[in-house]
Amino acid sequence: MPADILPIAFSLTGPIPAAFLGTLSAGDLPVSLAASTQSGPGLGTYLLLVIAPMLLGLWAQFRVKSAFGRYSQVPVDSGRTGAETAQDILDAAGIRDVSVVEINGMLGDHYDPGAKRLCLSSEVYRTPSVAAVGIAAHEAGHAIQHARAYAPLGARMALVPVTMFASQMLPFVVMGGFFFQITGLIKLGVMCYGILAVFQLITLPVEFDASRRAKVILGEMGIVNAGPEAVGVNRVLDAAALTYVAAFVAALGNLLHLLLALRGRDSEE
Numbered sequence: 001m002p003a004d005i006l007p008i009a010f011s012l013t014g015p016i017p018a019a020f021l022g023t024l025s026a027g028d029l030p031v032s033l034a035a036s037t038q039s040g041p042g043l044g045t046y047l048l049l050v051i052a053p054m055l056l057g058l059w060a061q062f063r064v065k066s067a068f069g070r071y072s073q074v075p076v077d078s079g080r081t082g083a084e085t086a087q088d089i090l091d092a093a094g095i096r097d098v099s100v101v102e103i104n105g106m107l108g109d110h111y112d113p114g115a116k117r118l119c120l121s122s123e124v125y126r127t128p129s130v131a132a133v134g135i136a137a138h139e140a141g142h143a144i145q146h147a148r149a150y151a152p153l154g155a156r157m158a159l160v161p162v163t164m165f166a167s168q169m170l171p172f173v174v175m176g177g178f179f180f181q182i183t184g185l186i187k188l189g190v191m192c193y194g195i196l197a198v199f200q201l202i203t204l205p206v207e208f209d210a211s212r213r214a215k216v217i218l219g220e221m222g223i224v225n226a227g228p229e230a231v232g233v234n235r236v237l238d239a240a241a242l243t244y245v246a247a248f249v250a251a252l253g254n255l256l257h258l259l260l261a262l263r264g265r266d267s268e269e
Protein backbone atom coordinates (compact mmCIF):
# COMPACT_ATOMS: atom_id res chain seq x y z
CA MET A 1 0.00 0.00 0.00
CA PRO A 2 2.66 2.60 0.84
CA ALA A 3 4.05 2.25 -2.69
CA ASP A 4 0.73 3.58 -3.91
CA ILE A 5 1.38 6.92 -2.28
CA LEU A 6 4.25 7.68 -4.62
CA PRO A 7 2.30 7.78 -7.85
CA ILE A 8 -0.30 10.40 -8.40
CA ALA A 9 -3.38 8.30 -8.27
CA PHE A 10 -6.72 9.18 -9.68
CA SER A 11 -8.91 9.63 -6.65
CA LEU A 12 -11.70 7.32 -7.58
CA THR A 13 -9.21 4.51 -7.29
CA GLY A 14 -8.91 5.13 -3.60
CA PRO A 15 -5.27 4.03 -3.27
CA ILE A 16 -4.77 6.83 -0.79
CA PRO A 17 -4.39 5.02 2.52
CA ALA A 18 -7.21 5.56 4.96
CA ALA A 19 -4.94 7.42 7.35
CA PHE A 20 -4.20 9.81 4.52
CA LEU A 21 -7.77 10.93 4.47
CA GLY A 22 -7.27 11.81 8.06
CA THR A 23 -10.66 10.73 9.23
CA LEU A 24 -11.23 7.27 7.96
CA SER A 25 -8.79 5.34 10.15
CA ALA A 26 -10.46 3.16 12.73
CA GLY A 27 -7.99 4.22 15.38
CA ASP A 28 -8.95 7.79 14.98
CA LEU A 29 -12.24 7.78 16.79
CA PRO A 30 -10.99 6.82 20.27
CA VAL A 31 -8.48 9.63 20.69
CA SER A 32 -10.93 12.16 19.42
CA LEU A 33 -13.60 10.98 21.82
CA ALA A 34 -11.04 10.69 24.58
CA ALA A 35 -9.99 14.22 23.89
CA SER A 36 -13.62 15.26 24.00
CA THR A 37 -13.95 14.01 27.55
CA GLN A 38 -11.17 16.34 28.63
CA SER A 39 -11.76 20.03 29.02
CA GLY A 40 -10.83 20.33 25.33
CA PRO A 41 -13.22 20.31 22.40
CA GLY A 42 -16.72 19.03 22.96
CA LEU A 43 -18.89 16.69 20.95
CA GLY A 44 -20.17 19.49 18.70
CA THR A 45 -16.63 20.45 17.74
CA TYR A 46 -15.83 16.80 17.12
CA LEU A 47 -18.82 16.40 14.82
CA LEU A 48 -17.88 19.56 12.92
CA LEU A 49 -14.13 19.01 12.57
CA VAL A 50 -13.91 15.23 12.28
CA ILE A 51 -17.25 13.63 11.39
CA ALA A 52 -18.50 16.24 8.88
CA PRO A 53 -15.32 16.10 6.74
CA MET A 54 -15.50 12.31 6.87
CA LEU A 55 -19.07 12.39 5.56
CA LEU A 56 -18.01 14.86 2.86
CA GLY A 57 -15.28 12.42 1.83
CA LEU A 58 -17.70 9.49 1.67
CA TRP A 59 -20.16 11.56 -0.35
CA ALA A 60 -17.39 12.60 -2.76
CA GLN A 61 -16.32 8.98 -3.17
CA PHE A 62 -19.90 8.01 -3.89
CA ARG A 63 -20.24 10.77 -6.48
CA VAL A 64 -17.04 9.84 -8.28
CA LYS A 65 -18.04 6.18 -8.40
CA SER A 66 -21.48 6.99 -9.75
CA ALA A 67 -20.06 9.42 -12.35
CA PHE A 68 -17.59 6.77 -13.45
CA GLY A 69 -20.28 4.10 -13.55
CA ARG A 70 -22.49 6.29 -15.69
CA TYR A 71 -19.93 7.64 -18.15
CA SER A 72 -18.03 4.39 -18.58
CA GLN A 73 -21.19 3.27 -20.40
CA VAL A 74 -21.16 6.26 -22.77
CA PRO A 75 -18.94 5.71 -25.85
CA VAL A 76 -16.94 8.54 -27.46
CA ASP A 77 -17.51 9.16 -31.17
CA SER A 78 -13.75 9.27 -31.74
CA GLY A 79 -13.59 5.62 -30.67
CA ARG A 80 -10.31 6.16 -28.81
CA THR A 81 -9.67 3.93 -25.82
CA GLY A 82 -8.03 5.20 -22.64
CA ALA A 83 -4.70 3.71 -23.73
CA GLU A 84 -4.86 5.30 -27.19
CA THR A 85 -5.90 8.62 -25.66
CA ALA A 86 -2.97 8.63 -23.24
CA GLN A 87 -0.51 7.69 -25.99
CA ASP A 88 -1.94 10.32 -28.39
CA ILE A 89 -1.56 13.03 -25.76
CA LEU A 90 1.98 11.98 -24.83
CA ASP A 91 2.95 11.92 -28.53
CA ALA A 92 1.43 15.33 -29.17
CA ALA A 93 3.29 16.74 -26.16
CA GLY A 94 6.56 15.28 -27.43
CA ILE A 95 6.93 13.00 -24.40
CA ARG A 96 8.69 9.80 -25.47
CA ASP A 97 10.06 8.42 -22.21
CA VAL A 98 6.73 7.62 -20.54
CA SER A 99 5.13 4.22 -21.11
CA VAL A 100 1.41 3.54 -20.97
CA VAL A 101 0.71 0.24 -19.22
CA GLU A 102 -2.36 -1.74 -18.22
CA ILE A 103 -2.72 -2.69 -14.57
CA ASN A 104 -4.99 -5.21 -12.91
CA GLY A 105 -7.95 -4.29 -10.86
CA MET A 106 -11.09 -2.31 -11.29
CA LEU A 107 -9.57 1.10 -10.60
CA GLY A 108 -6.14 2.32 -9.61
CA ASP A 109 -5.20 4.60 -12.47
CA HIS A 110 -2.13 6.66 -11.74
CA TYR A 111 0.98 8.28 -13.12
CA ASP A 112 4.18 7.09 -11.48
CA PRO A 113 6.78 9.88 -11.81
CA GLY A 114 9.55 7.63 -10.46
CA ALA A 115 9.14 4.93 -13.10
CA LYS A 116 7.70 7.32 -15.71
CA ARG A 117 4.80 4.97 -16.19
CA LEU A 118 1.23 5.92 -16.91
CA CYS A 119 -0.76 3.06 -15.38
CA LEU A 120 -4.36 2.57 -16.44
CA SER A 121 -6.83 0.03 -15.05
CA SER A 122 -8.15 -2.47 -17.59
CA GLU A 123 -11.51 -0.79 -17.95
CA VAL A 124 -9.92 2.59 -18.67
CA TYR A 125 -7.13 1.09 -20.80
CA ARG A 126 -9.37 -0.91 -23.13
CA THR A 127 -12.63 1.06 -23.30
CA PRO A 128 -13.50 3.93 -25.66
CA SER A 129 -15.79 5.61 -23.13
CA VAL A 130 -16.20 9.19 -21.93
CA ALA A 131 -15.00 8.19 -18.44
CA ALA A 132 -12.00 6.25 -19.78
CA VAL A 133 -10.66 9.02 -22.03
CA GLY A 134 -11.25 11.58 -19.26
CA ILE A 135 -9.22 9.61 -16.72
CA ALA A 136 -6.51 8.71 -19.24
CA ALA A 137 -6.16 12.38 -20.24
CA HIS A 138 -5.97 13.39 -16.58
CA GLU A 139 -3.08 10.98 -15.96
CA ALA A 140 -1.40 12.20 -19.15
CA GLY A 141 -1.81 15.67 -17.67
CA HIS A 142 0.40 14.57 -14.76
CA ALA A 143 3.01 13.25 -17.20
CA ILE A 144 2.99 16.65 -18.94
CA GLN A 145 3.35 18.40 -15.55
CA HIS A 146 6.35 16.18 -14.84
CA ALA A 147 7.94 16.79 -18.25
CA ARG A 148 7.43 20.56 -17.92
CA ALA A 149 8.74 20.66 -14.32
CA TYR A 150 5.45 22.04 -12.98
CA ALA A 151 6.46 23.41 -9.57
CA PRO A 152 3.56 22.13 -7.37
CA LEU A 153 4.22 18.60 -8.67
CA GLY A 154 7.87 18.90 -7.67
CA ALA A 155 6.84 20.11 -4.21
CA ARG A 156 4.39 17.25 -3.86
CA MET A 157 7.01 14.67 -4.87
CA ALA A 158 9.48 16.17 -2.39
CA LEU A 159 6.90 15.80 0.40
CA VAL A 160 6.15 12.13 -0.33
CA PRO A 161 8.78 10.54 1.99
CA VAL A 162 7.88 12.59 5.09
CA THR A 163 4.17 12.19 4.31
CA MET A 164 4.50 8.42 4.05
CA PHE A 165 6.28 8.41 7.40
CA ALA A 166 3.60 10.59 9.00
CA SER A 167 0.75 8.46 7.67
CA GLN A 168 2.42 5.29 8.93
CA MET A 169 3.01 6.83 12.37
CA LEU A 170 -0.53 8.07 12.77
CA PRO A 171 -2.30 4.86 13.88
CA PHE A 172 0.31 4.24 16.59
CA VAL A 173 0.25 7.84 17.74
CA VAL A 174 -3.53 7.87 17.90
CA MET A 175 -3.82 4.51 19.68
CA GLY A 176 -1.04 5.41 22.13
CA GLY A 177 -2.58 8.78 22.85
CA PHE A 178 -5.87 7.09 23.62
CA PHE A 179 -4.65 4.30 25.88
CA PHE A 180 -1.95 6.15 27.73
CA GLN A 181 -3.23 9.72 27.53
CA ILE A 182 0.26 10.93 26.73
CA THR A 183 0.38 14.60 25.78
CA GLY A 184 3.60 14.02 23.85
CA LEU A 185 1.82 11.58 21.59
CA ILE A 186 -0.95 14.07 20.88
CA LYS A 187 1.73 16.58 19.93
CA LEU A 188 3.18 13.99 17.59
CA GLY A 189 -0.33 13.49 16.19
CA VAL A 190 -0.58 17.23 15.58
CA MET A 191 2.69 17.06 13.67
CA CYS A 192 1.50 14.09 11.57
CA TYR A 193 -1.81 15.72 10.69
CA GLY A 194 0.04 18.97 9.98
CA ILE A 195 2.23 17.19 7.44
CA LEU A 196 -0.78 15.43 5.92
CA ALA A 197 -2.69 18.71 5.65
CA VAL A 198 0.21 20.42 3.86
CA PHE A 199 0.53 17.43 1.53
CA GLN A 200 -3.18 17.42 0.72
CA LEU A 201 -3.07 21.18 0.17
CA ILE A 202 -0.21 20.97 -2.35
CA THR A 203 -2.03 18.06 -4.02
CA LEU A 204 -4.95 20.36 -4.92
CA PRO A 205 -3.21 22.52 -7.59
CA VAL A 206 -1.55 19.37 -8.99
CA GLU A 207 -4.90 17.63 -9.44
CA PHE A 208 -6.84 20.68 -10.61
CA ASP A 209 -4.16 21.50 -13.17
CA ALA A 210 -4.06 17.92 -14.52
CA SER A 211 -7.84 17.96 -15.03
CA ARG A 212 -7.76 21.42 -16.58
CA ARG A 213 -5.11 20.27 -19.07
CA ALA A 214 -7.10 17.10 -19.79
CA LYS A 215 -10.31 18.97 -20.63
CA VAL A 216 -8.53 21.38 -22.99
CA ILE A 217 -6.44 18.72 -24.74
CA LEU A 218 -9.35 16.30 -25.25
CA GLY A 219 -11.29 19.03 -27.04
CA GLU A 220 -8.32 20.33 -29.04
CA MET A 221 -7.31 16.87 -30.24
CA GLY A 222 -10.89 15.96 -31.12
CA ILE A 223 -10.91 12.92 -28.83
CA VAL A 224 -14.02 14.28 -27.14
CA ASN A 225 -16.80 16.24 -28.88
CA ALA A 226 -18.09 19.51 -27.49
CA GLY A 227 -21.51 18.92 -25.97
CA PRO A 228 -22.58 15.84 -24.02
CA GLU A 229 -19.17 14.12 -24.25
CA ALA A 230 -17.33 17.13 -22.87
CA VAL A 231 -19.97 17.53 -20.17
CA GLY A 232 -19.43 13.89 -19.16
CA VAL A 233 -15.67 14.34 -18.92
CA ASN A 234 -16.23 17.43 -16.76
CA ARG A 235 -18.56 15.52 -14.44
CA VAL A 236 -16.10 12.66 -13.93
CA LEU A 237 -13.08 14.90 -13.37
CA ASP A 238 -14.92 17.44 -11.21
CA ALA A 239 -16.27 14.65 -9.00
CA ALA A 240 -12.72 13.40 -8.56
CA ALA A 241 -11.51 16.90 -7.70
CA LEU A 242 -14.00 17.07 -4.85
CA THR A 243 -12.46 13.98 -3.21
CA TYR A 244 -9.13 15.80 -3.02
CA VAL A 245 -10.79 18.82 -1.45
CA ALA A 246 -12.49 16.49 1.04
CA ALA A 247 -9.17 14.84 1.88
CA PHE A 248 -7.62 18.22 2.61
CA VAL A 249 -10.58 19.36 4.70
CA ALA A 250 -10.41 16.09 6.65
CA ALA A 251 -6.71 16.44 7.45
CA LEU A 252 -7.23 20.07 8.43
CA GLY A 253 -10.25 19.23 10.61
CA ASN A 254 -8.35 16.52 12.46
CA LEU A 255 -5.39 18.84 12.92
CA LEU A 256 -7.58 21.58 14.42
CA HIS A 257 -9.37 19.09 16.63
CA LEU A 258 -6.12 17.73 18.05
CA LEU A 259 -4.83 21.27 18.56
CA LEU A 260 -7.97 22.12 20.54
CA ALA A 261 -7.54 18.92 22.57
CA LEU A 262 -3.96 19.87 23.28
CA ARG A 263 -4.94 23.36 24.35
CA GLY A 264 -7.60 22.00 26.69
CA ARG A 265 -5.07 19.65 28.19
CA ASP A 266 -2.45 22.35 28.64
CA SER A 267 -4.91 24.62 30.39
CA GLU A 268 -5.69 21.74 32.77
CA GLU A 269 -2.12 21.33 33.84
Ligand SMILES: [Zn+2]
Pocket residue numbers: 008009010011138139142206207210
Ligand atom coordinates in the same frame (compact mmCIF):
# COMPACT_ATOMS: atom_id res chain seq x y z
ZN1 LIG B 1 -4.44 13.04 -10.59
